[in-house]
Structures are given as structure tokens and as C-alpha cells.
Amino acid sequence: MNKKIMLGVVSALVVVIAGVVITLQSNAHQKTNQTKKEQSMSGMNMSSDSMKMSSSSTMQMKMDGKLPEGLATAQDPKYKVGQEITLKATHMANMKNAKGTIAAAYDTKLYAVDYMPTDGGSMVKDHKWLTMIDFTDKMAHKVGDEVTLDSDHMAGMQGAKAKIVQVENGPAYAVNYQPTNGGQKVMNHLYLAQDEIEARN
Known part of the structure; x- marks a missing residue:
């Protein structure tokens, strides 16, 4: 009888232990699935962020633009073509405090605008x-x-409807500069106002 009782107790313990193991495995499986689900959701969020970044990246300026035609050359600008300068503007990322040179100076007013890009x-x-x-x-x-833009400085600008929000007297400077993050050199960036530049000794 004692042996039978012992065998019964052992069997019962085996059943209990097996139940506990199955429960633990089930919980672990659920946690694994939850983690995978969270990772999947995280991936979806990253994809969404990437899409946003991709969309905004279309608004990046040209790195090697052409100098404009049809503008009068400034006769006696404060900063001369070829002069070494430091940029003080914050129009673009990595522009402020960048080192550069004057590419051209034009006798014309400068305009700041609000506009809706044509590329969505x-x-x-x-x-x-x-x-x-x-x-x-x-x-x-x-x-x-209100004006219509005839410029390709930025993606989505050509043909866009815009509103003039600021007007400044010239000269308007085209500049070449090295972004402060060490990225690709920007050539013929259009435009900087005179107070957005300072001479570099």
C-alpha cells in the first residue's frame, strides 16, 4: 500500500509539474508573440518615420546649382566674388557658421515666401x-x-503658388560653402542677404 501511495503521490506530482511546465511554456510563447508584435509595430512606426523623412528629403536644396541669368551684377558689393566668408544664416541644416566663398553678388531685392509644394x-x-x-x-x-514660382531651387517649387512674407534690399549673394557636418560641398547656393554673411580673416 505504501508503495502504491508513493507511486500515486509521485504520479500526481508529475502531473502537477507537467501542468506548470506547460503553463510556463504557454506564457513564454505568449510573451514571445507579444514581443514580435511590438517589434512589428515598431518596424511599422519606423517605416512611417522613414516615409516622413523621405517626403521631407525631397525638399532638400540642390548641391550644385547654376548661377541665375537676368540679374544685374552688383557694382560695389560689401563682399566680393571669391572672398572667404562665414555664413550666419540658418536657412538649411548645417549652414550656420559654415565656411564659404562668394560666388556672385546681384543688385536685386530678396523675397521670403510661404508656398505649397507641387509635389504634395x-x-x-x-x-x-x-x-x-x-x-x-x-x-x-x-x-x-501672391505669386507663382518659376524656380527649381527646391523640389516641388516650380509652379507653386506662393505669398510674399518679407522683402529685403540687396545685394543678393550666391555662395559656395562646406556644411558644418562635413557633408558634400554646396555650390552656388541662392541666396544670402548681406547681414547673413561675415568676412573671414
């Missing part, structure tokens, strides 16, 4: 700078005027 991007606020040759009518404008 978000509204761009206070884009600096454009000149009158960047408008389809090629005319001078004042703050509040």
Missing part, C-alpha cells in the same frame, strides 16, 4: 531667399502679394 509636401513657411526672376511674371513685389 507640406506648406513651406518663410523660405529664404528668392528674387524677382524666380516669379513667373519677373516683376518686383511687396509683402502680401
Whole structure:
């Protein structure tokens, strides 16, 4: 009897232990599935962020633009072509405090605009700078005027509807500069105002 009782107890313990093991395995499996689900969701979020970054990256400036035609050359600009400068503007990432040189100087007003990109991007606020040759009518404008852009400085700009939000006297400077993050050198960036530049000794 004692042996039978012992065998019964052992059998019962085996059943209990097996049940506990199965429960633990089940819990572990559920946790694994939950982790995979979270990782999957995280991946989806990353993909969403990547899509946003991809969308915003279409708004990046050209790295090797052409100098404009149709603007009068400034006769006696404060900063001369070829002069070494430091950029003080913050129009683009890695621009402020970048080292550069003057590529050209033009006798024209500068315009900041708000515009809706034609490629489906978000509204761009206070884009600096454009000149009158960047408008389809090629005319001078004042703050509040609505214009159509005839410029490809940025993706989605050509043909976009815009509103003038700021007007500054020239000269308008085109500059070459090395971004402060060590990225690709930017050639013929259009444009900087005179107070966004300082001479470099």
C-alpha cells in the first residue's frame, strides 16, 4: 500500500509539474508573440518615420546649382566674388557658421515666401531667399502679394503658388560653402542677404 501511495503521490506530482511546465511554456510563447508584435509595430512606426523623412528629403536644396541669368551684377558689393566668408544664416541644416566663398553678388531685392509644394509636401513657411526672376511674371513685389514660382531651387517649387512674407534690399549673394557636418560641398547656393554673411580673416 505504501508503495502504491508513493507511486500515486509521485504520479500526481508529475502531473502537477507537467501542468506548470506547460503553463510556463504557454506564457513564454505568449510573451514571445507579444514581443514580435511590438517589434512589428515598431518596424511599422519606423517605416512611417522613414516615409516622413523621405517626403521631407525631397525638399532638400540642390548641391550644385547654376548661377541665375537676368540679374544685374552688383557694382560695389560689401563682399566680393571669391572672398572667404562665414555664413550666419540658418536657412538649411548645417549652414550656420559654415565656411564659404562668394560666388556672385546681384543688385536685386530678396523675397521670403510661404508656398505649397507641387509635389504634395507640406506648406513651406518663410523660405529664404528668392528674387524677382524666380516669379513667373519677373516683376518686383511687396509683402502680401501672391505669386507663382518659376524656380527649381527646391523640389516641388516650380509652379507653386506662393505669398510674399518679407522683402529685403540687396545685394543678393550666391555662395559656395562646406556644411558644418562635413557633408558634400554646396555650390552656388541662392541666396544670402548681406547681414547673413561675415568676412573671414
